[in-house]
Amino acid sequence: MTQASTSTRKRGSDLATVEALCLAGLLVVAMALGWFFGAGYWRTAEYWSKFVAGRAIVYAFSAMILGQILFARRGGSAFIRRIPGLTAVDQTVGRATEMGRPITFSLGLGNVEIITLQALAIALHVIRMAIRFGTRVIVTCADPTVYAIADEAVREAFTAAGRPESHNLDDVRFLSDRQFAYASSAMGLILRERVASNYMFGRFFAESLILAEAGNQVGAIQVAGTPIITQIPFFVASCDYTIIGDEYYAATAYLTREPVLSGSLVGQDHCKMLILGLITLGVIMATVSAGLAQASPGLENDVSALVSSFEKLFTEAK
Amino acid sequence: MILGLINPLTGTDDIWIVGDPWYRLIIFCLLAALLCTVVLGAIHMAGNQATRLLVMGCAFAAGLFYVLEFFIPPDAKSQEVSLWGVNLTQMSGIIGNANQVVAGFTFLLGVYNLVHIHGNNIRRLRKGWGYSLSFFIAFLAMTVSAFARDWQSFFDPKYDELKNTAGYQLWMPSWVNDVDPTHALMPHDIFSVLFEGFYRNMDATMFSILAFYIVSAAYRAFRIRSKEAAVLMITAVIMMMGQVPLGQAITAAIPKDGFWHGLRIEEISQFVLNTINGPVQRAIGFGLGLGALGMALRIWLSLERGTYFEETS
Structure with a gap:
């Protein structure tokens, strides 16, 4: 790395630190204003016994995670253990390229929320890799707002890779916002396209097994991840790799090794x-x-x- | 006054109640439309750096609202949060409605996507174009029959009150809009036939497929090919045996209140469920909660750059 790029990177890092500190400071100021100018409830003993514990824990956890993010941005290193399901991304894209078949990526039934945004982040990583090999990735959505965001993000990924002409408008699809209509449509897509790899990340319910079994019928490598605990056994039973628990949120940090994401992961571990x-x-x-x-x-x-x-304290925190 | 305009739900009157000054609602809508136009215009016209800052600012302001609503102590009696006279708790409902409006717009995008894909399938006679044709037929049939059935209720304010009264003129024949009270459970109109007769049954059919898939997935999962699969198999057998009378009969000889009662199969299955499975699920829950908190912070403070859209600065 040249001296100039090191200097630029350091300046960027300093700026980001100041920026993040300003934002965190704004939060503190906003809270202080609220406390002093809001209703007088905080002066009563009931408030302290009923509300403070939960909010203090959320604030402490937020501070710990933000602190580690800042530390990582300043150059602190973080080790992330191997997550087999995510290591398989190369394998799945490679297999699809060799077989000349597409990959399907289901974003689940969720609307625009943290779970779906995380799924979209993983999808974009797979898509960026697939663009390099010229492999098709068909993204399916059950929420029109998610479809709008996914469509724009995928288009941006193709443009950033210098291949806007390769972007197929039909590869990001809104299927239905009804659970089983979505399931039947996604299942039909998997069977008709005879996909080489099938990804399922996001909020899933009873349709999880329908999609996974459809992928199994065409012999696709399947990688799945959901924070919905009741659906994890179905994925474990029918998929090759399953992302369990907080691995779901560690996925982007693992795949990209971005300092911000790694720092956030370390902060979460400290909270644990x-x-x-x-x-x-x-x-x-x-x-x-x-x-x-x-x-x-x-x-x-x-x-x-x-x-x-x-x-x-624990009841409030929950 | 200004706060009343910004948030029509504050103050002594509720704007949504009939008889309240209507002009506040109109001014509120106009201000909201103006603000949206200014923000969207600025995002489109500004340079990359300025757009980034604007988006960051909007994301921060939107997140800050919910942070304040969570952290500011509520009113002791109403348990609602207010800041400088603005009731944040009631305002969160308005913001929720605004989200619904945005979702409504994007629904049109979704419909456009469906029409585009299936239209192309038919136009180019791709493999399976018949399914695309059935989509258009189903889409049009459901849309037309639903609108035709409810059309009168949109425009006639007395419809709900008088629809079953003799002499009241219905705009549509009974096979389009059946208001006969004896058919309340299953109206004899075309929309009900399509929705209750077709859609619901097809929905139930898809759900029932699960039963077969569970068997095939369980068969693959229970093949003992590794140590983990063996543990899974043993645990599953214990759990199943603990739930059914046949399984419970195996250890029925052990007295329920004796020293060895813990060896009864139903006791072992409860031990697995409560002492092993329960804590593991809670631990996963802790991890997921913290992961969601970390990601929410990163998105709120715009720290997660480059994940969804490439850095342009």
């Missing part, structure tokens, strides 16, 4: 460690409380009060 610590503390306190109840009834009341406030 904090949660783990609080759970351990809660277990110890509950155990001690139960022990003291037998040994010394007087002391037990104090510890019980502490335990109940701790339980409240």
Whole structure:
């Protein structure tokens, strides 16, 4: 890397840091204004017992994640363990290229929300890779707003890759906003096109198995991921690779190695460690409380009060 | 006054209640339309850098509204959040409606996409063009029959009140709009035949296919090809045996209140469900919640650049 590019990168990083700090500062100022000029509820004891714990935890987690993002942008490194399902992206695109068949990417039934946006981010990574090999990726949507965003993002990906003429308008499709109408349409598409690889990322319900079995019938390599816990067993049973739990949100960080995304991932891990610590503390306190109840009834009341406030903290946070 | 114009739901009167000053609603709509025009115009006319800043600003302002609504302490009695006289809790409903309006516009885009794809299939007589033809027939049949059935209710304010009264003139014949109260459960009109008779049954058929797919997926999943598959198989057998009388009969000899009662199959399945599966699901839930929080922060603060659209600066 040349000195000039290093300098430019450092300047960009500094600017981004200042920018992010300003935004975070704005949040603090806005909150302070709200507290002082809003309703006087915050001055009452009820507010502190009922509302503060949950909001404090959300704020603390946000601060931890933002802190790690800033650290990563300033050059901090982050290790991300291997996620087999995402390592298979190269394999799926390569297989489709060799077989001369398309790839299908289902964005699920969700509307414009975090889950669908994450699915779209993964889809765009697959599409950018497929553009390099000249392989078709057919994206299917069940929400017209998601379709509009996906269509624009895919068009932009082709333009950025220098191949706007290769973009086929029919490759981003709105099928239906009805669950089983979408499922039957996507299933028909998979069977007619005899796809080489089938991706299913997003919000899925009962149609998950219908799509996965359709992919299985044509012998496609299948990669699926959803944060809907009830659908994970169906994907595990019928897909080659399944992204489980928070791997779903780690996918873009893993695929792109962007400092912001990696930093966010490390911040989330720190939050999990904090949660783990609080759970351990809660277990110890509950155990001690139960022990003291037998040994010394007087002391037990104090510890019980502490335990109940701790339980409240978690209930509020949920 | 200004706040009343910005948010018609604040103040003493509710704008949506009949009798409230109508001009506030009109001015509110005009201001909203003007603001949208200015923002959209600015996004289209500005340079790359300025557009980026404008989009970032809009995203931040939109996110900030919900952040403030979450963090600002609510009113002790109504539990609603207000800031400088603006009721944020009620305003969130208006913003939700605005989202619905945007979704309505994009629905037209979706319909255009369907018409474009299926129209091309028919025009070029691609393989399976008959299915595309059936799409157009179904689309037109549902749209025309639904509009024809409800047409009178759009324009006649007394329709709902008088539709079953003798002498009231219905605009459509009964096979288009059946208002006979004895047919309330299943009106004998063409829309009901299409929706209740065709669509619902086809929907149910697709759902019922799941039963067969579950069997075939379970067969593949339960083949013991690795240690993980073996664990899955053993757990599944325990769970199934714990749920059915035949399975429970296997360990029925162990006394329910004896020292070894924990070895009864239903006890083991409950242990797996509550002590192993429950905590794992909660742990996944924690991870997913934090992942969603991280992504929401990145999108709100425009830190996730280049993921959806390439960096242009």
